[in-house]
Amino acid sequence: KQEVTQIPAALSVPEGENLVLNCSFTDSAIYNLQWFRQDPGKGLTSLLLIQSSQREQTSGRLNASLDKSSGRSTLYIAASQPGDSATYLCAGGTQGGSEKLVFGKGTKLTVNP
Amino acid sequence: DAGVTQSPTHLIKTRGQQVTLRCSPISGHKSVSWYQQVLGQGPQFIFQYYEKEERGRGNFPDRFSARQFPNYSSELNVNALLLGDSALYLCASSLVLAGGWTQYFGPGTRLLVL
Numbered sequence: 001k002q003e004v005t006q007i008p009a010a011l012s013v014p015e016g017e018n019l020v021l022n023c024s025f026t027d028s029a030i031y032n033l034q035w036f037r038q039d040p041g042k043g044l045t046s047l048l049l050i051q052s053s054q055r056e057q058t059s060g061r062l063n064a065s066l067d068k069s070s071g072r073s074t075l076y077i078a079a080s081q082p083g084d085s086a087t088y089l090c091a092g093g094t095q096g097g098s099e100k101l102v103f104g105k106g107t108k109l110t111v112n113p
Numbered sequence: 114d115a116g117v118t119q120s121p122t123h124l125i126k127t128r129g130q131q132v133t134l135r136c137s138p139i140s141g142h143k144s145v146s147w148y149q150q151v152l153g154q155g156p157q158f159i160f161q162y163y164e165k166e167e168r169g170r171g172n173f174p175d176r177f178s179a180r181q182f183p184n185y186s187s188e189l190n191v192n193a194l195l196l197g198d199s200a201l202y203l204c205a206s207s208l209v210l211a212g213g214w215t216q217y218f219g220p221g222t223r224l225l226v227l
Contacts, residue, residue, distance in 0.1 A: 004155070034216070099168070099214050100161060101156075102158070103156050
C-alpha cells in the first residue's frame, strides 16, 4: 500500500530565499509523481509531473526531482515570492487498472515580504 | 478551453440526508476521478470512471456511489450523510499522454454536514 509523507508540515521563509520541499513514498513501483499547489479553500493546480522513467522536471522557478530507489521527491523553489504562499501537495500515481493518486498531507509554505 | 467544472460550489446538508455532486471534465477527457479532502489532510481517492465503467474504488463505504454519463460528465452520490462526510470533494479528469496520464482538478464542492 502506497503511503506518501511530506516534511515539513509548515515552512516560513523570507522573500527571495531558495527552498526545498520534501516528499517520501513507500512503494518504489510508483507510476508517476505530481506536485500540486492548493490555495486556501481552492482546488488543486498541477505544477509538475514526473513520469517513472524520468528524474526531474522544470517549470520556471520550480524544479522537481524523483529518486525511485530511495523513495523520495523534492520540489525546489528558487527566489521565493509572497505569491508562492500556499500548500504544496505531492502525489504518487499507482500502477494497475486505475488512475489513482495517493497524496501526502502537504507542506504549508509562507513567504514573508 | 474550460477546465474541469464542478457544481455546486458549496452545500449544506443535515445528517441522514443524501447529496449529489456534479462534475464536467475537460473537453476530450474520458476519465473522471473523485477525491475527498478533509480539512488539514491530503485528498483521498474515492472513485475513477473511464468510458462509463468503474476503474477503481477507494476505501469508502457503500454510501458513496458514482456514475459517468455518455458525455463523460459524472455524478458522485452520498447517502445517509454523517458529520464526518464534511469535506471538500474534488473531481479530476485525465489526459493520457505518451507514456502516462496526468490529472487536472476542478475547484471542488465544499460540503458541510450539520
